Amino acid sequence: MKKLVALVVVMSFMLVAGFAGTAEAYDVGLAISTLDNPFFVDLADGAEEAAEELGVNLTVVDAGDDAATQMSSVEDLVIQGMDLIAINPVDGDAIVPAIEEADMMGIPIITVDRGAATDVAVHIASDNVEGGRMAAEYMAEMLNNQGRVIELEGIPGTSAARERGEGFNEVMDEIEGIEIIARQPADFNRAQGMSVMEDLLEAHENIDAVFAHNDEMALGAIEAIDAAGLSDEIMVVGFDAVADALTAIEEGTLAATIAQQPKEMGRLAVEMAVQLLDGEEVDEFVPVPLELITQ
Amino acid sequence: MENAESKMNFKYILQFLGKFKAGIGLLALVIVMSFLSDRFLSLPNMLNIFRQVSIMGIMAVGMTMVILSQGIDLSVGSLLALSGAVTAGFMAGDGNMVLAILAGLAVGTGLGLFNGLMISKANLPDFIVTLAMMSIARGLVLVYTGGRPISGFDPAFRIIGGGRVGMVPIPVIIFAVILVIGYLVLNKTTFGRYIYAVGGNKQAARLAGINTDSIKIKVYAISGFLAAVSGIILTSRLNSAQPTAGVAYELDVIAMVVLGGTSLTGGKGSVGGTLIGALIIGVLNNSLNLLGVASFYQEVAKGLVILVAVLLDSLQHRD
Structure with a gap:
């Protein structure tokens, strides 16, 4: 009985947070370096808004600024059969093995804000x-x-x-x-x-x-x-x-x-993902516009 | 009468559940997950889970011994980072991979030994000594790395964390070997029996002629050594040593041991239980990711599972 209580608790959390998927929509993963930093929270928000507009199933995972956690969660996204994974790397070197794994499964990678020390389909960063x-x-x-x-x-x-x-x-x-x-x-x-x-x-x-x-x-x-x-x-x-x-x-x-405009950066990540998956030509570097702030 | 009888039955069921609760919990989690995600039970995902838990699992074997001897080791996350950084630093400088790995292992084992000496010879509390070491070792990592990741190794080094034998990832093989050794040490050697004795009743163990200091020192040295092994595997997997590697790992590692039914008051528990505890944490992390649960809820869910497990344990012991 008590075991059941434990399970119900876990399950309810699982169910609350999603698990909605349609067959035709693209599944896109977004691995964020840390959601403890407002910059990256804005980035994730921008991506989620764009995903909603474009009908993309977006799964966001947070690494809490730990390179090992990020690697595991990218592996999980690979196993989950994402059509594309966008990564905002904790560390450009440490993420390379995870990117290679995605590569082997034929999953294209987009890097956001920070680059990776390997070739990816698209890199999105401030201009x-x-x-x-x-x-x-x-x-x-x-x-x-x-x-x-x-x-x-x-x-x-x-x-x-x-x-x-x-x-x-x-x-x-x-x-x-x-x-x-x-x-x-x-x-x-x-x-x-x-x-x-x-x-x-x-x-x-x-x-x-x-x-x-x-x-x-x-x-x-x-x-x-x-x-x-x-x-x-x-x-x-x-x-x-x-x-x-x-x-x-x-x-x-x-x-x-x-x-910098982190929201715009997140939005572009999802838009570029859709364009890539639709088979359109996308530039290897997509600059994110900046904003002048004066009094 | 009837009421008393059903109460008796209920108690037996409870005892049965209690004995195998970690295993039952894991089984239940696996069954539920296999319905929720069609990817979950796939062979690649199973291997993926085992690989993901192997790094913390290796440390959990050492932590099991520490906790069985009625201790606690909070320094394992920092020792993992320091050993990984030292290995990386030696490799980036001199290039000799074997020497670098030995240096990493020596650092972890040495600082673990130091923990044990302070706890036994200076008679300081385990909690405080290893808490201090957690801070010292983390500081040394930052000093040694200058706060920046170290990368650029011999490609052969990547095999340790990234290689496979057939389909089985090498970290999983290392974890399995360490589990078996841990089991044999605890169950088939005098040293293993003494660990249980020291944790069960230190005073009685000492009176029975067991050198309790020596047991404590060895147990902490083993814990440090296994943290170093994990640190080297992690450095290899990430192909770089991260100054922030292993932050808060001690909590997950302790959770694995406790979920596996090892008592924090010492003397009771097993490595087999720890394997199940490790898999519960691993399956939980993996399934929450597979289901796309927002990361903030994941933390809450993990904490609740640990709390419920300990609660069940304490209820069972109260009966």
Whole structure:
């Protein structure tokens, strides 16, 4: 009897959460790195909304940021006979054996936000190059195409630093009145951003604007600029739209930041899945548009 | 009269159910699942479940011995991560796979031994010593790896976690071998009988001339060694050592042992029970995934199953 009680409890949980399936709809699995982070919760929400619109049976599994858990749950999705699995990897190397297993069963893989160290059908991630361009265009407009600008770079060699810088400089190179007077790495770090900015304030005069490859460095730079009493003269633009940065924009110390759109990312994952399964041509890299946030 | 008789029958049934409750629970779970998902009983999925439980199952064999001796080892998850990281680090640096594996095993066994020494010789509580080790070893993992995963090994290393003999995954074979050895040690050796004796009544065991310190030290060293074995298999399966590997594994491992009917007060239980406990956790995880149960509910369901199992156990012992 008591055994039965235990079973009923488990079963009711199983039944509550789904098990609705029609024969024709596509079965798509989505393995999320962690649902403890609002960014990825938004991503999953976006995917679920799109799945509902497009009539896809979406199964979401959460790895709690553990690579081993993610591997097991992807294996379970493979066994379950998913038509396609979208993965937001905990770790790009550790997920490779699971992807190879899916590959052997002929199940296509889409990676979302973070890539994997192997070939997949489609990779969906934010378009950092476009984000760099958006930051530059906003800055140029605010400066009336005239000014002396400093670029605080991220950790050298990372894709985010490379791509954000590429987009930013692409636009700025075209504008004659704007001069990039210094480019310094500050490693995506707030304390580094502050000390690098302090040095640059000593070395240069008449600085009009600073573009930082992420908000942390931008917030550090703001501290240095504030301490030098130059807050009214130098505009700062960041990237990522972290909570502190949004507060700084409200307070008017940060001019703008570029926000990723995790919901859009999740929606695109499901849309691309359907296109792939319908046999349509899909690009290997699908960029997710970004959003400029100002006061 | 009639009432008393039916009460008697009911009690017998309860006792019977009690004796085999873990097995019955597992069987019931399997039967229900086979109706709910047509994929569940397939051979690939069965092998999949066995492979998924083998890493924690290996640690659960060590934990069974620890708990039988009336101890608890909270450090196994961290020892798994540290052993895996050391193996990975040696391999990435020097490249000698055998040496790297031996280094990993030595680290796990050594720190397990240290646990045992502190518990027996310094007479500190098991719970506190292994809790401290959980933190120390996790810290050392982060120091050693710099917080970043280590990858890029000899392709041959992947065989340990990813290879198969025929259809059977190699981790499952290692788990089976360790289960058999664990069974033989506990049932056919003096050391095994002493583990039960120490856990049943430490004072009496000591008076009977058993070196209880030595038993404790060995048991914790075995637990550390098996955590290292699991760590190496996991590193191989993921083809990388993760600094966050094994976080909270100790809880699932203890749950496997307790679900298998081993008493947390020591002296009562078996490795066979632990196998069933491991399979219950494995089937539960797998079936909740197969049914597409949202991950948050999975945690709740798993916790409830453990709670109900322990509740049944305590009711049975109260009778």
